[in-house]
Amino acid sequence: MENNPLTNNDLQLRTVNVVRYVTPLREGGSLPAIAEADDGFLYVLKFRGAGQGVKALIAELIGGEVARALGLKVPEIVFANLDSAFGRTEPDEEIQDLLKASVGLNVALHYLSGAITFDPAIMTIGHRLASQIVWLDCLLTNVDRTARNTNMLIWNKELWLIDHGASLYFHHSWDNWEEQALRPFVQVKDHVLLSRATELDSVDAEFRSILTPSCIRAIVDLIPDCWLVPGLEAGSGDAIREVYARFLETRAGSSEIFVKAAKDASKLLV
Numbered sequence: 001m002e003n004n005p006l007t008n009n010d011l012q013l014r015t016v017n018v019v020r021y022v023t024p025l026r027e028g029g030s031l032p033a034i035a036e037a038d039d040g041f042l043y044v045l046k047f048r049g050a051g052q053g054v055k056a057l058i059a060e061l062i063g064g065e066v067a068r069a070l071g072l073k074v075p076e077i078v079f080a081n082l083d084s085a086f087g088r089t090e091p092d093e094e095i096q097d098l099l100k101a102s103v104g105l106n107v108a109l110h111y112l113s114g115a116i117t118f119d120p121a122i123m124t125i126g127h128r129l130a131s132q133i134v135w136l137d138c139l140l141t142n143v144d145r146t147a148r149n150t151n152m153l154i155w156n157k158e159l160w161l162i163d164h165g166a167s168l169y170f171h172h173s174w175d176n177w178e179e180q181a182l183r184p185f186v187q188v189k190d191h192v193l194l195s196r197a198t199e200l201d202s203v204d205a206e207f208r209s210i211l212t213p214s215c216i217r218a219i220v221d222l223i224p225d226c227w228l229v230p231g232l233e234a235g236s237g238d239a240i241r242e243v244y245a246r247f248l249e250t251r252a253g254s255s256e257i258f259v260k261a262a263k264d265a266s267k268l269l270v
Contacts, residue, residue, distance in 0.1 A: 049101025063164025
C-alpha cells in the first residue's frame, strides 16, 4: 500500500464493505479482527461497538493520518462498512454482539501479511526514526507504545506504526481540552523508543513545518458525521471537529513543552 505524505486539503479515504469475518485478534479488550472486504484485501478491523466506541476510531483515524502526513509508515486506513446482516451466523455470542453493535461505518487498516512485531530486545532502529516516533506520540498523547506493547511491526524490512486508538485521551473529558493541549506528556517516560530519541530538537523543527493548520484540518475533516452524534458532546459535529483541530494546532504550536519533557525523561533512564 502507498504511504504518501499529505500534500493537499483533498485527503480522502476509501470505503470498503466487509464481506467475511476471518478471525478475531484477541489482544486487549476491543477484539479487533481480521476481515476480508469487497476489494479482495484483508484488513484489521476496529469496531465502533467495542470498548471506547467511536472515540477510539477517531483516535485511530487522526493518529494514523497524522503519522502518514509526517512521512512515517502506516498501513492504509479505510472506512469499513458493516451490514446489519453480517455476522448472524457467527457462533461466538461475544463476537456476534460486537458485530451487531458495530453496524455501519467502522475503521480498518490494511493487513500486513507476514509482518512481525517489533521487539526492542532484539531489534534496533535509528536515532532519527526513534525521535520522530516519540515526537508523534507526545503530540498525540499516545500512551500505548511501550515495551509491553510496542504497536510497531516490521514488514518488508521497514518499520510500520499501528494502533493509535489510545491516543488523544483529552476527548474522554472535553471540559479542559485547552489546558490539556498545553500539558507535557508525562507518560513518555514509558515510551519504548525514548532512550534512542536523541534528535528531538531537529525533528521538532521539521515536523512543526509539516504539520500546518491546513494539514491538520484536512485530517480532522475526514471524521465522518456519523461518528459525531450531536448530544454526545457539547456542540455539533463541526464544533467537535473544530476542537480536535484546535487541540492539535495548539499542541503542535507549543511542542517545545512536550519536547522538553521527553528530553528530561530521557535523562532519568537507567
